[in-house]
Amino acid sequence: xxxxxxxxxxxxxxxxxxxxxxxxxxxxxxxxxxxxxxxxxxxxxxxxxxxxxxxxxxxxxxxxxxxxxxxxxxxxxxxxxxxxxxxxxxxxxxxxxxxxxxxxxxxxxxxxxxxxxxxxxxxxxxxxxxxxxxxxxxxxxxxxxxxxxxxxxxxxxxxxx
Numbered sequence: 001x002x003x004x005x006x007x008x009x010x011x012x013x014x015x016x017x018x019x020x021x022x023x024x025x026x027x028x029x030x031x032x033x034x035x036x037x038x039x040x041x042x043x044x045x046x047x048x049x050x051x052x053x054x055x056x057x058x059x060x061x062x063x064x065x066x067x068x069x070x071x072x073x074x075x076x077x078x079x080x081x082x083x084x085x086x087x088x089x090x091x092x093x094x095x096x097x098x099x100x101x102x103x104x105x106x107x108x109x110x111x112x113x114x115x116x117x118x119x120x121x122x123x124x125x126x127x128x129x130x131x132x133x134x135x136x137x138x139x140x141x142x143x144x145x146x147x148x149x150x151x152x153x154x155x156x157x158x159x160x161x
Contacts, residue, residue, distance in 0.1 A: 002073050002074070002075060002076065003073060003074050003075070003076055003085070003151075004070075004073050005070075005071075005072035005073055009072065009089070009092075010065050010066070010071075010072060012092050012093055012096040013065055013072060013092060013141070013144075014062045014065055014066065015096040015099055015100065016092050016095045016096050016099060016137035016138070016140065016141055017058050017061055017062050017065075017141065018058070018062060018099075019095075019096075019099035019102070019103070019137060020058060020137060020138050020141070021054055021055045021058030021059065022055070072148075074147070074148040074151040074152065075151040075152060075154065075155040076151070077147075077150060077151045077154050080150070081147045081150035081151055081154065082147070084143045084144075084146055084147035084150070085143070085144060085147035085148075085151075087140075087143055088139075088140045088141070088142070088143030088144030088145075088146070088147055089140065089144060090140070091136040091137065091139050091140025091143060092136075092137060092140035092141065092144060093140075094136045094137075094140070095135070095136040095137020095138070095139075095140050096137060098130060098136070098137075099137055101130060102130040102131075105126055105127070105130060106123070109122065109123060109126060
């Protein structure tokens with residue numbers, strides 16, 4: 001009757017949420033962010049209020065997931081809701097893997113590249129590449145939460161009849 005979220009999934013969810021609200025990693029550094037035409041968060045074009053609200057809401061969601069054991073649980077469904085759930089979970093895992101790689105890329109590259117170029121272009125190229133894939137994480141968050149919403153709505157309709 002219920003999809004029960006595992007502790008591993010809760011960690012993946014928290015990693016993706018954290019990487020969405022805090023600009024960490026090589027893909028959010030100087031020239032990479034300038035190349036992509038974005039700031040440190042999806043709300044960077046707004047005044048300071050947007051990023052602060054986004055950070056507070058994301059941190060609160062991470063706190064809820066960590067504190068309440070059943071926060072990410074939902075009813076079982078079929079059809080579109082199950083499809084959105086499956087795709088959302090897959091995107092969350094891909095986003096979390098690349099978010100962690102993004103966060104540790106600078107020290108790892110410093111160890112692996114014994115003689116970097118004068119311009120540091122290798123760090124720039126890796127940053128641009130790593131900026132493209134972690135976008136799966138927030139998409140996964142949206143799809144997963146949307147599937148939960150659909151599941152709860154379907155359960156409410158079922159209980160009303």
